[in-house]
Amino acid sequence: MASPTTAQTATPIPMEAWNGYMARFVDESGRVVDSANGGISHSEGQGYGMLLAYLAGDRSNFERIWSFTRTELLIRDDGLAAWRWDPNSTPRVTDVNAASDGDLLIAYALARAGSAWNQQAYIDSAKKIARAVGQKLIVKDGSRLLLLPGISGFSASERKDGPILNLSYWIFETFPVMTRLAPEYDWAGVANTGLELLSIAQLGPARLPPDWISAPAGKPVTVAEGFPPVFGYNSLRISLYLLRAGIENTALQEPFRRNWLIDNGGTPAIVDIPTGRALTQLTDPGYRMLGAVLACALNATPIPADLRRFEPTLYYPSTLYLLGWALIAERYPKCL
């Protein structure tokens, strides 16, 4: 197969920052530990870990994290990863359902590392996962090509307000790579659905996308029943995902810009969809980095001095920080 991505030249994540991340969140078995969630692990975290290891040029630890991911999570009959792993349970896999963002991240990291480091085995594994995602998680619903959040529990046939979707599972930068890995599936169509839904799901006074939406074919998009009606920890990464994918769409970024940069002085918040009120200010540097990246991309605003040094805090904001940093280093070096 032709190289799915261009070979890696420089490493956008500095080794020092990556080492700090490794020391804090990755144990020696290669398990990425969600420190804010009782030390569990999940397919998303493993995928982030692999992607960050690649972006840091760390082949050794990429192997380490991949070994754990493959052995512990990549056990489903359909070739997808089980999403939840708990060190305090036996068996460790406490929910064998899949989560599509985890699978996309793992396949994407494998494909990029495989082509950069010339590892055909990675690319073979990436292809298998990409095909499984295409076969099991991409569904046609009315005129839309959807990315289901998981194998069970979300589709229109399983819930009367289904399909239930999570727009932050659309990791736009992965779709061109998926197209090369599994060209038999219409990844561009999936990407288009994501953009369409993002333009529709600007709900409530703040016009921000809720974490979980109900999107029945031919009906309005609403907040999914049984989920908190918030723009929360899921959706806040959408802005970064769009920028990382190089999608220049100011209309989609506008609600983020207004809420983060105008209303809240650069600090993202958990926002209650019905009222538009900020419920919790997210002051962790990792979250503030999201605002800084957006300001850089839109207005060439330099990254504030206090965000230029990486201090690991919790797994999730630290991950977002490094992904944001990598984007700045690769595409907006003028902001540094």
Add this chain to the structure above:
Amino acid sequence: MSLKRAILLLMLGGAVVPAIGQQIELPGSGRKTDAGNTARAKVDETALRYFASQGDTRRLEAEIARLRALYPDWSPPDDLFGPQTDVELQRMWKLYAEGKYSDVRSAIATRQSADPSWQPPADLLARLNESESRRRLINASDAEQWNTVLRLATETPGLLTCPNIDILWRVAEAFTKTDQPPRAIDAYTYILNNCNDAAERLATVQKAMPLLSDEQIQSLLKLERKDAAGNPEFAALRDDLIRRRMGHAAENPEYTVPADDIKRMEELARKGTTPGDPLLLGWYLFRHDEATRALEWFKLALDRKGGAKSAEGYVLALNFLGRSLEAEPIAFEWRDAAPENNKAYLDVVIALLTADPPPVLDEIVLTRFSPVVMRDKYVPGAQGLGWYAYNTGQIVTAQSWFETALNWDPNDEPSAYGLSLTFWRLGDVARLNAMVQSWGQRSERIVALVDPVVRARLEARNAQTQTLGGLRLDPLVAAANRLTPPPTRQPPPVGVPTLGPQSARGYVRGAQYAPVPTAGQVAQFQPIPQPGNAAAPLAYQGAPYQSGIQFPALPAAPAQSVAQASYAAQPSYPAADYVPPTPRRRPVSRSVARTGSTEVGATAASGGAGAVARGWRLLDLDRPMEAVRAFDEGLARGTGRVAEDAAYGKSLAYLRLGMTNRAQAAALEAPQNPRRSVQLSGDLLAQRALAAYKDERYVEAIIALDERSRIAPEQQDLMVLRAWSYYKIRDLRSAERIFRALAAQGNAEGHNGISAIDAVTKKYRT
């Protein structure tokens, strides 16, 4: 034992177990294992050297065995214990030996990054791959991802050896879970043929037991060996196998187990302290028609805290043995434990409600059953309550329950039939006809309530089909069937009431714990009115009885003739002669005591009670009209027991006056307890039969007698009435049968009847 000696032993005599990987091939995949794993040009001895350098005898032995299996011509090198040179590789083997596979992967990548020309030893990669696959396979098996298990086993055949017996078990299980039991048997057979650890061999059969059939297990048992003492190695499993056979036969009653199995199980059940064996015995015996024996074992299981299944079995066995009254409290206690227990509870109560004759049920049975029925909208429950109310003369209550059942399931014919019967009993002709209108196409027996022709046809058919003795019917179906036009009755033998002595005893016994319905309790036994319900029961109280004017014309009486004139004389019991027995009354003071505790209530009640007492005295003096007024006063001023007494007295007074319909209306003015309702209903029906006969509505007379005979024995006078009714509708065969029975008992009317029939038949023949 020295290390060298161990190696020597292994090389000389150690059995080398071939991997069964080649036997395990996913069906249809045609995929072969990676040849690169086995066809290496040069034997990789790095692991061997590492283990030797560590003095790790166990791993060293295993490695030698493994390499010999792969390369039969290979023998261990002479310099096995020589110095090691590659320190980094040593470290990798060390990490591998410690099970730190991610660290090994990481170390290999680190070294390759620094030295792109360096390749890890193929053996290290193969071992690493195998070990990771082993973990992954276990994870997949724990997560029940059986295809992944089989795929990994196929890709990593080196795992399928006796030292990895756990993997072999998991693979066998994966085969059974993917509907490939023959492949599973292959795996178990491989183990029993090749693996020698006694405990693991035993465990292998234990693992197989829940996954394979009895026959399949038997085929594995053929591979049994003798232990060191010469005993069969699986002897300890014999009891488990009996349990298994019995369990299977308990679930599939077409199978039985040998008597020896039962004997052995009884021994074990008695000896043990856990509920498992008694429970198993209970179910086996119960499902094989030995409910009495089963009951004992269920009881033991329950005593040993056997939980919901024990309670369910115990309840079902009691119910089966006709001991539903005993079963009910236990069934109620356990009803929420599991859906089966709820079902058992419902079955028990329905059995009680539909028993023939109806038992007198403690109020609590009804009051705790009704809410369950209402909550679950349980149609059979509502129907059962309807039949119970109907059979104990609580016609209005019956009507509400049947209506409720029909609301929940508008197509439930038995409930529609029950409702129609209540309309018939209440004389609500309009609504009865409406039922006939809407159900005529679907229910012959509903039509039979108004159409004598249909009724006669149904009777004839039932006479042929109701001989299916011994067949266990759904109790609800049976309850409804008992009320469909029955076969023409055989007259009972001399001195035996129609319903048999059992029923009489039932009522006497019942009287001792007859329920004491208060207004509230009775209300609980009635369904909560549904929005869709038609008029409330009270609406029927004032409805005048329409004397069946809309009923189809009755068969015309034969033309007057000499012969007929001689027997046209009415049976000699005009209404005035028929005086219903006056039941022994409760002392009024006792009734008052039961009505309430508050002073206000007591005062109000005593006013009512005084009026009721006066009513009874007037009735004793045979002044029924005045008694009616006194009871009316009691009804107006009393509540609860007083009102019940008053209504009862009032209807008896009307009966005394021959005013059947008013008597019936009066009986409905206050809820009656079941025993009293039965008496009252019996009297009312006798009166109604007589009235119908006098009006020449003979079919109605027979229906009324049928109704009455189900709740009370039919005395000779009523049998005479019945016989003449049959005679009048030209059912001479039925009439003659009864007349002959009466004549045999010395009843003069019997002889009259026979003569009349003789005359008619002679006339028809000429």
